[in-house]
Amino acid sequence: MKRDSRLSSVLHALLHMAEHDGPMTSERLAECMNTNPVVVRRTMGLLREAGIVASARGHAGGWTITADLGILTLRQLHEVLGEPAIFAIGNRNETPDCLVEQSVNAALDAAFAEAEALLLDRFADVTLADLAADFARRHAERRARKGVGNAK
């Protein structure tokens, strides 16, 4: 299976949009993420339905953020994307008649449920504003390393 990278993609897109004045087209976002504009529209369309972004057609159209980045969390975005399956490992048969397999499933399910709960809690802890701040920090660091702005 391929891994679902849409959460990563929409985060990337939203942060670029936050750094950018005015709407960004699907075309430009697609360039940022090395993908296809149609893929961008499909994924961003889900965020639009959730009221997180808005889109406009025609000249000077494109995508804009409408949500408050200080409130929007990774968990909300995960939900907006339809809560895709988190694990690449799973039971062979979800509803087995075999009692042996039922024991196996119960043990695995319990472990996966705990891990999923923790992951979603961590997702809920991180807002888009947190990510934007982290980016700003990395950006400042890079500038410092390059010596940009150092009088000399």
Next chain:
Amino acid sequence: MKRDSRLSSVLHALLHMAEHDGPMTSERLAECMNTNPVVVRRTMGLLREAGIVASARGHAGGWTITADLGILTLRQLHEVLGEPAIFAIGNRNETPDCLVEQSVNAALDAAFAEAEALLLDRFADVTLADLAADFARRHAERRARKGVGNAK
């Protein structure tokens, strides 16, 4: 992508083997799990390399457990299977130049790392003997519900 169900499969196989006297053939194990004998051999072969099971060819051949079920954990089996990817969700690009994407990756990676650590800890908590005991409990319960052994 399909989900990897080999851990579930080998647990199922090991418990059936534990309940069974003498070696079990790939054919019989495959029937238990609704799969193909070659798939069983492929997967069980990894366990053999790790010294968890032994195989014998020819008449009266098949698979037998050599490990101590009281010590063998889900985590060890996960490792023996090559530590397959746990998550079906991931970063779009693992080594991006883009600072924005680096921030996104860092946040997601941190959350996934925590969830993975928890999952592996839980896997380490469960031995095959625990699963066998759980199966025995379920088996007894079913017998009780059916009234088997109830004098009447």
Next chain:
DNA sequence: TTTCATGTAACTTTAATTATTACGAATCTT
């Protein structure tokens, strides 16, 4: 020496994501 069973390579099928093509609909500019 025949039968049974594993060992493995090569190939096919299946399932899921992502990418692409094509075209329609709306909006802005001139």
Next chain:
DNA sequence: AAGATTCGTAATAATTAAAGTTACATGAAA
């Protein structure tokens, strides 16, 4: 009003990884 721009979306193909299948070699027991 014409034309360019941009989203909306359906339909289809490509990609990727797991699981299944076929074929045949190897070895052990009756």
